[in-house]
Amino acid sequence: VPERLVVVGGDAAGMSAASQARRRRGPDDLEIIAFERGDYTSYSACGIPYLIGGVVEEAERLIVRTPQVFRECQSIDVRMRQEVIEIDLDRRAVKARSADDGDETWQGFDELLIATGGIPRRPRLGNSDARGIFGVQTLNDGVAVGAFLDQRVPNRAVILGAGYIGLEMAEALISKGLQVTLVDQRSQPMSTFDPDMGAVIRQALTGMGIQVHTEESAVAFEQSDGLVTAVVTSERTLPTDMVVLGLGTAPNTEIATAAGVRIGPSGAIGVDPHMRTDVAGVWAAGDCVEKFHRVARKGVSIALGTHANKEGRIAGINLGGGDATFPGVLGTATSKVCGLELSRTGLNESEAADAGFEFGSATIDSTTRAGYYPGAADIKTKLVFERGSGRLLGGQIIGQEGAAKRIDVIAAALWNEMSVGEMVNLDLSYAPPFSPVWDPILIAARKAVQVVEG
Amino acid sequence: VPERLVVVGGDAAGMSAASQARRRRGPDDLEIIAFERGDYTSYSACGIPYLIGGVVEEAERLIVRTPQVFRECQSIDVRMRQEVIEIDLDRRAVKARSADDGDETWQGFDELLIATGGIPRRPRLGNSDARGIFGVQTLNDGVAVGAFLDQRVPNRAVILGAGYIGLEMAEALISKGLQVTLVDQRSQPMSTFDPDMGAVIRQALTGMGIQVHTEESAVAFEQSDGLVTAVVTSERTLPTDMVVLGLGTAPNTEIATAAGVRIGPSGAIGVDPHMRTDVAGVWAAGDCVEKFHRVARKGVSIALGTHANKEGRIAGINLGGGDATFPGVLGTATSKVCGLELSRTGLNESEAADAGFEFGSATIDSTTRAGYYPGAADIKTKLVFERGSGRLLGGQIIGQEGAAKRIDVIAAALWNEMSVGEMVNLDLSYAPPFSPVWDPILIAARKAVQVVEG
Numbered sequence: 001v002p003e004r005l006v007v008v009g010g011d012a013a014g015m016s017a018a019s020q021a022r023r024r025r026g027p028d029d030l031e032i033i034a035f036e037r038g039d040y041t042s043y044s045a046c047g048i049p050y051l052i053g054g055v056v057e058e059a060e061r062l063i064v065r066t067p068q069v070f071r072e073c074q075s076i077d078v079r080m081r082q083e084v085i086e087i088d089l090d091r092r093a094v095k096a097r098s099a100d101d102g103d104e105t106w107q108g109f110d111e112l113l114i115a116t117g118g119i120p121r122r123p124r125l126g127n128s129d130a131r132g133i134f135g136v137q138t139l140n141d142g143v144a145v146g147a148f149l150d151q152r153v154p155n156r157a158v159i160l161g162a163g164y165i166g167l168e169m170a171e172a173l174i175s176k177g178l179q180v181t182l183v184d185q186r187s188q189p190m191s192t193f194d195p196d197m198g199a200v201i202r203q204a205l206t207g208m209g210i211q212v213h214t215e216e217s218a219v220a221f222e223q224s225d226g227l228v229t230a231v232v233t234s235e236r237t238l239p240t241d242m243v244v245l246g247l248g249t250a251p252n253t254e255i256a257t258a259a260g261v262r263i264g265p266s267g268a269i270g271v272d273p274h275m276r277t278d279v280a281g282v283w284a285a286g287d288c289v290e291k292f293h294r295v296a297r298k299g300v301s302i303a304l305g306t307h308a309n310k311e312g313r314i315a316g317i318n319l320g321g322g323d324a325t326f327p328g329v330l331g332t333a334t335s336k337v338c339g340l341e342l343s344r345t346g347l348n349e350s351e352a353a354d355a356g357f358e359f360g361s362a363t364i365d366s367t368t369r370a371g372y373y374p375g376a377a378d379i380k381t382k383l384v385f386e387r388g389s390g391r392l393l394g395g396q397i398i399g400q401e402g403a404a405k406r407i408d409v410i411a412a413a414l415w416n417e418m419s420v421g422e423m424v425n426l427d428l429s430y431a432p433p434f435s436p437v438w439d440p441i442l443i444a445a446r447k448a449v450q451v452v453e454g
Numbered sequence: 455v456p457e458r459l460v461v462v463g464g465d466a467a468g469m470s471a472a473s474q475a476r477r478r479r480g481p482d483d484l485e486i487i488a489f490e491r492g493d494y495t496s497y498s499a500c501g502i503p504y505l506i507g508g509v510v511e512e513a514e515r516l517i518v519r520t521p522q523v524f525r526e527c528q529s530i531d532v533r534m535r536q537e538v539i540e541i542d543l544d545r546r547a548v549k550a551r552s553a554d555d556g557d558e559t560w561q562g563f564d565e566l567l568i569a570t571g572g573i574p575r576r577p578r579l580g581n582s583d584a585r586g587i588f589g590v591q592t593l594n595d596g597v598a599v600g601a602f603l604d605q606r607v608p609n610r611a612v613i614l615g616a617g618y619i620g621l622e623m624a625e626a627l628i629s630k631g632l633q634v635t636l637v638d639q640r641s642q643p644m645s646t647f648d649p650d651m652g653a654v655i656r657q658a659l660t661g662m663g664i665q666v667h668t669e670e671s672a673v674a675f676e677q678s679d680g681l682v683t684a685v686v687t688s689e690r691t692l693p694t695d696m697v698v699l700g701l702g703t704a705p706n707t708e709i710a711t712a713a714g715v716r717i718g719p720s721g722a723i724g725v726d727p728h729m730r731t732d733v734a735g736v737w738a739a740g741d742c743v744e745k746f747h748r749v750a751r752k753g754v755s756i757a758l759g760t761h762a763n764k765e766g767r768i769a770g771i772n773l774g775g776g777d778a779t780f781p782g783v784l785g786t787a788t789s790k791v792c793g794l795e796l797s798r799t800g801l802n803e804s805e806a807a808d809a810g811f812e813f814g815s816a817t818i819d820s821t822t823r824a825g826y827y828p829g830a831a832d833i834k835t836k837l838v839f840e841r842g843s844g845r846l847l848g849g850q851i852i853g854q855e856g857a858a859k860r861i862d863v864i865a866a867a868l869w870n871e872m873s874v875g876e877m878v879n880l881d882l883s884y885a886p887p888f889s890p891v892w893d894p895i896l897i898a899a900r901k902a903v904q905v906v907e908g
Contacts, residue, residue: 012891044826044886050827164885306881306884332882333885372504372516402859408860408893409866412867413866415880416870416872427748427785427869431500431789432500434790
């Protein structure tokens with residue numbers, strides 16, 4: 001009799017794990033059953049704004065692998081529209097409920113992988129069930145927004161939350177011709193960036209015609225005939241034809257918590273580097289788990305598809321009989337809104353302070369290509385580093401085309417605990433179409449060295 | 455009386471050093487005299503093909519800083535059109551010859567920086583002094599080619615040497631409407647890439663309409679009325695209206711050798727990490743010096759502006775009373791020819807074999823953006839690594855827009871001696887306009903891990 005692996009959640013982490021486990025153990029050795037409550041497996045959630053904006057024409061294009069392919073090519077028994085609502089650790093079984101008929105069934109397991117992802121934060125306000133108020137977390141959400149845009153042809157949108165999803169949705173809705181207003185209760189858009197960088201982002205957003213209201217929170221929705229008509233904030237009433245919630249997600253730990261699986265200080269499921277929970281035979285991966293932050297040296301809850309895919313792969317290798325560990329994260333992330341590219345990694349200034357570092361910073365302006373080469377665009381690069389040692393702690397980039405992806409070089413330096421003094425001599429590539437002879441990252445490192453040397 | 459620093463060569467290395475030294479020591483403490491034999495200081499030699507191709511409109515745009523600015527803003531006594539032809543170490547003086555009147559003058563020094571750069575390799579063939587045969591090393595060369603194109607309006611060009619400069623000149627001349635033929639005596643274009651990658655490059659070049667002849671060397675030029683009319687190769691006669699020499703450079707060590715300064719095994723001037731030669735008070739930097747290759751663990755001669763600028767900076771810091779060392783190079787380089795982007799770092803397969811490594815490799819095809827995102831372009835990524843340990847030894851990238859600069863992430867990993875197994879979990883950024891969720895570099899690392907694990 002083969003062992004049975006049950007996977008709860010059929011997206012990035014869950015299906016990466018299932019695929020890796022299958023690659024190493026055939027169906028005679030390991031039965032794999034995956035429960036997914038939605039209509040899609042393994043899709044690019046990060047592509048949803050581009051689906052809504054019409055950059056991507058069909059929802060199907062965002063699907064990496066369909067349930068049918070998992071079933072037929074990998075012998076993974078994917079059960080769609082089945083939500084796991086309970087884990088019984090004594091019986092080693094999960095209870096699943098059908099989204100279609102509400103039927104509940106028990107399924108036993110030998111090994112269990114919890115990959116329940118995140119749940120979108122929703123404001124608990126009056127009329128929050130009005131039509132025209134959308135989350136953008138699942139592909140189902142994306143399809144719903146697209147249908148609303150087609151049918152209602154709204155003129156105005158209010159986006160709550162000026163983070164990655166908020167900005168990407170702003171681009172999508174601008175491209176559909178809407179007037180867009182961003183509302184965030186924090187003091188700046190993109191609060192994972194420092195205030196000086198946030199000010200630059202705000203200015204760019206305003207320049208695109210986006211209204212940006214910060215230090216302002218939604219207190220109620222107004223509706224008419226069940227359709228949202230305005231967002232009432234702490235400062236004003238914003239008439240609107242639709243609302244998008246970009247308030248981020250919280251780790252979805254409900255069934256894990258109920259079963260008694262250990263939750264970490266960050267609020268996400270605690271796992272060891274092999275992606276094991278504290279319960280034998282129970283694993284977890286993806287947005288629902290706590291990650292080790294390599295610079296802050298503590299557990300954090302960050303929802304990023306890059307992490308979820310890697311964690312799923314690690315869990316799958318181990319479930320497949322291999323031995324792999326997940327070494328932690330830097331929180332590297334990037335986004336694009338119209339012509340503006342943003343990226344960041346590691347600790348920003350306030351995170352560096354929280355982590356107990358004495359830090360300095362250096363910010364420089366340069367160009368993405370040689371200054372004389374056509375298309376040379378602005379790029380602003382900031383490095384945060386430890387005073388004294390000059391150890392790199394984090395980086396932030398704002399710029400135009402060709403700017404954002406350079407954050408990966410900073411991430412690689414940070415991963416290896418380089419100092420800004422060491423970074424100055426990094427042998428980076430140069431040709432006029434791609435860079436000034438001193439790459440912007442090296443210019444930033446040079447300035448940082450000056451700060452360190454006082 | 456201030457100390458006197460004499461700099462021989464007024465380009466990247468020499469003027470970087472002079473600027474750094476000046477920043478740390480004022481004119482009352484350090485007198486700085488720089489000799490430059492040409493008409494320009496501190497210009498972007500790598501921009502010359504773009505000047506010739508008309509992408510950059512004026513030669514002046516390639517000049518980073520003029521002699522006048524060095525003189526007036528930094529009190530650096532730049533002496534133009536003065537070639538240093540002898541170093542007298544006993545008298546601590548250099549002899550300079552004027553390009554205008556041939557006058558020779560001696561100039562004493564306390565400290566000397568040799569930054570004589572490279573000399574272009576020229577084939578010693580019949581009629582090699584015919585008009586229409588051009589090097590493209592100095593800005594003067596670039597201006598001369600531009601004038602020839604304007605006045606003669608040639609239809610055909612033969613480029614000898616299919617390396618970086620050869621490819622960039624091919625793009626420039628294609629954009630001017632010429633028929634271009636590349637001739638290289640080696641077995642492939644871009645011989646710093648492995649044969650499998652070279653084959654892809656060849657195919658792309660051919661697809662652009664460029665004739666590519668490899669394993670073929672020029673044996674003579676034909677001329678008529680002093681103007682080149684054909685290149686005779688080992689295989690055929692190629693009628694042409696002009697010839698461009700892209701055969702690379704050799705370190706210009708003539709006066710250093712004559713003075714008895716130590717030359718390293720690579721043929722370039724030997725320096726310690728502070729950029730000191732073996733003679734007290736004599737320093738060297740740039741294309742004329744040997745560099746320590748961090749992976750091959752030996753001295754190499756590589757001519758790259760990125761290295762020259764960094765070495766000049768290091769020498770200048772030390773000359774200015776600071777303490778800095780140059781940690782060596784990886785040989786990271788990149789180029790663009792029409793829509794094709796190329797980049798490489800570290801050791802390729804034959805270099806890995808030469809360095810005594812047992813190596814493996816992994817090559818993958820991916821896209822520069824999420825596959826569903828408009829503009830997603832092909833990117834082929836190859837990693838070379840040590841068998842057993844999986845230690846990264848080098849990387850190569852060929853692709854379309856957005857591909858080449860990713861080599862910097864591989865360079866940063868290589869700098870830090872990462873293994874391919876460690877690289878898989880690097881926290882690189884992701885958003886659909888910039889990358890698939892598994893960055894191509896991570897996909898290559900995953901495949902490499904499979905090769906390592908057998």
